[in-house]
Amino acid sequence: MPREETPAKGPLIYRQSTWTRATHWIWAICLFFLLLTGLQIFNAYPKLEIGVESGFEYDNAFFEIGARRGADEIQGFTRLFGREFDTTGVLGFSNGRAQGFPAAVTIPSTRSLATGRLIHFFFAWLLVGTLTVWFVASLLNGHMRQVLPRGADFRALGRDITDHARLRFHHGRHYGALQKLTYALVMLILLPLMILTGLSMSPWFNAVVPWLLDVFGGRPTARTLHFLVMLLLTGFFIVHVVMVLASGPLNGLRSMLSGWYRIDPAPEADADRPDRKET
Amino acid sequence: MPRTSIDRRTFLRRGLIGASSLALGGCQILDSVNRRDSTLRDIFQSASGLTHGAQRLLGGDQTLAREYSRADIRQSQHPNGSVWPTGEDYRQMALDGFADFELSVTGLVEAPLTLSRGALMAMPARTQITRHDCVEGWSCIAEWTGVPLGHVLDLARPRPNARYVVFHCHDAIERSLSGPIHYYESIDMVDAHHPQTILAYGMNGAPLPIANGAPLRVRVERQLGYKMAKYIHTIELVESFANLGFGRGSYWADRGYEWYAGI
Numbered sequence: 001m002p003r004e005e006t007p008a009k010g011p012l013i014y015r016q017s018t019w020t021r022a023t024h025w026i027w028a029i030c031l032f033f034l035l036l037t038g039l040q041i042f043n044a045y046p047k048l049e050i051g052v053e054s055g056f057e058y059d060n061a062f063f064e065i066g067a068r069r070g071a072d073e074i075q076g077f078t079r080l081f082g083r084e085f086d087t088t089g090v091l092g093f094s095n096g097r098a099q100g101f102p103a104a105v106t107i108p109s110t111r112s113l114a115t116g117r118l119i120h121f122f123f124a125w126l127l128v129g130t131l132t133v134w135f136v137a138s139l140l141n142g143h144m145r146q147v148l149p150r151g152a153d154f155r156a157l158g159r160d161i162t163d164h165a166r167l168r169f170h171h172g173r174h175y176g177a178l179q180k181l182t183y184a185l186v187m188l189i190l191l192p193l194m195i196l197t198g199l200s201m202s203p204w205f206n207a208v209v210p211w212l213l214d215v216f217g218g219r220p221t222a223r224t225l226h227f228l229v230m231l232l233l234t235g236f237f238i239v240h241v242v243m244v245l246a247s248g249p250l251n252g253l254r255s256m257l258s259g260w261y262r263i264d265p266a267p268e269a270d271a272d273r274p275d276r277k278e279t
Numbered sequence: 280m281p282r283t284s285i286d287r288r289t290f291l292r293r294g295l296i297g298a299s300s301l302a303l304g305g306c307q308i309l310d311s312v313n314r315r316d317s318t319l320r321d322i323f324q325s326a327s328g329l330t331h332g333a334q335r336l337l338g339g340d341q342t343l344a345r346e347y348s349r350a351d352i353r354q355s356q357h358p359n360g361s362v363w364p365t366g367e368d369y370r371q372m373a374l375d376g377f378a379d380f381e382l383s384v385t386g387l388v389e390a391p392l393t394l395s396r397g398a399l400m401a402m403p404a405r406t407q408i409t410r411h412d413c414v415e416g417w418s419c420i421a422e423w424t425g426v427p428l429g430h431v432l433d434l435a436r437p438r439p440n441a442r443y444v445v446f447h448c449h450d451a452i453e454r455s456l457s458g459p460i461h462y463y464e465s466i467d468m469v470d471a472h473h474p475q476t477i478l479a480y481g482m483n484g485a486p487l488p489i490a491n492g493a494p495l496r497v498r499v500e501r502q503l504g505y506k507m508a509k510y511i512h513t514i515e516l517v518e519s520f521a522n523l524g525f526g527r528g529s530y531w532a533d534r535g536y537e538w539y540a541g542i
Contacts, residue, residue: 114534118537203503208342
């Protein structure tokens with residue numbers, strides 16, 4: 001499976017700049033803490049709603065985690081679009097406590113909205129700073145051009161998807177079509193959306209930039225979008241790690257640690273890359 | 280070649296062990312931050328100062344919070360925290376319909392004041408329909424009527440060294456050995472003079488209900504709900520928080536929440 005075991009080795013190329021590598025690992029750390037403190041914060045009000053306010057005398061929640069006293073013990077439940085599921089032990093009630101997400105996936109493990117928020121905002125600032133550095137550095141050193149998909153990438157997309165499905169990975173000089181699309185989506189759409197929906201929950205930010213709240217459709221809706229984008233980012237993380245493991249983890253890790261990446265030996269392996277360049 | 284694969288296997292094994300211990304212990308690795316004396320906590324806290332600074336820098340002093348229309352009021356204001364102070368003084372006052380209520384304005388002012396409920400209600404009033412955002416994550420829209428805090432402060436004439444406005448309240452969420460720990464909050468002079476910062480005595484066209492802070496609560500519309508102290512009996516102007524609670528400027532700030540709650 002991993003290409004570096006094949007006898008004929010391709011050349012090592014310097015693929016990832018220091019900027020790309022440093023920012024990659026910093027926001028890997030950021031996203032880890034943001035996710036787990038985010039689940040802690042969610043637990044303080046374990047509902048997702050649509051609207052300009054929360055419904056206390058009417059119902060505008062489509063997702064809710066809760067606990068209630070059952071016949072002889074406390075039950076955890078999860079309600080999604082009116083359908084209810086018994087999630088005792090995982091969601092709603094776990095480790096003998098009534099709580100939304102279980103202690104295993106919240107920081108801190110104990111219930112502490114205050115500490116969760118403190119850590120969340122610290123890493124939120126770090127994420128914003130890192131994303132800014134990445135953006136500027138990528139514009140200056142040409143990395144942005146490697147990430148942004150072009151027309152040829154969209155034409156090569158079908159083929160790239162088939163190849164991925166067959167676990168046939170290309171180790172080219174440049175990112176493949178799927179890679180470009182995914183990275184562009186994460187870096188240029190999902191992460192900025194995460195920051196903006198997060199800011200839209202701030203009453204101060206709402207006063208300064210009121211129109212953004214209208215774009216998102218209200219504070220509870222912005223909170224819901226923040227949660228949904230979190231799910232997408234978590235999905236990306238899982239797929240990303242699986243792809244690294246499947247396509248040659250050592251080569252992938254080396255390129256993200258030292259910058260050096262071994263590409264496929266035969267030139268024809270790279271022939272179908274739309275953006276192939278001879279150097 | 281064999282060396283590489285051993286390296287990789289070792290690397291992978293170590294990586295997986297490391298990753299899994301991180302994931303399993305992920306929940307607990309920052310539990311120490313819960314402690315008030317944690318150094319790590321101070322580091323994380325620095326971001327809170329950054330937030331306050333950035334908000335003051337970008338936000339200006341006078342930008343208004345969104346005001347909604349009557350049609351947006353679809354329910355009564357959701358009460359939270361204390362909903363019925365238990366002190367004997369308060370109970371008696373509530374039984375009398377708050378007729379004898381008096382607000383004291385003390386501390387670093389040239390002219391300390393004692394204002395009756397009638398005097399407060401005779402002052403210029405402001406009515407605003409705003410969204411109350413709780414730190415827990417919910418929001419609720421209601422109409423608030425009261426006297427701008429800035430007007431009361433102008434009457435009391437704060438001294439130049441007055442930096443914060445502290446609200447002392449009747450309610451106590453917990454008790455210590457020496458008695459109930461009363462709720463208190465504070466805001467800076469910028470928020471105190473903000474046009475939407477009012478001492479509210481009315482809600483949704485009626486007198487402020489007890490569950491929502493009767494007879495007097497403050498509205499600080501660009502911050503979270505816990506800043507908007509209920510059951511206020513005294514307003515004190517201070518230069519620092521040193522002599523209040525644990526010295527962090529509010530009941531909840533003493534318990535780990537940000538003093539500045541604009542986010």
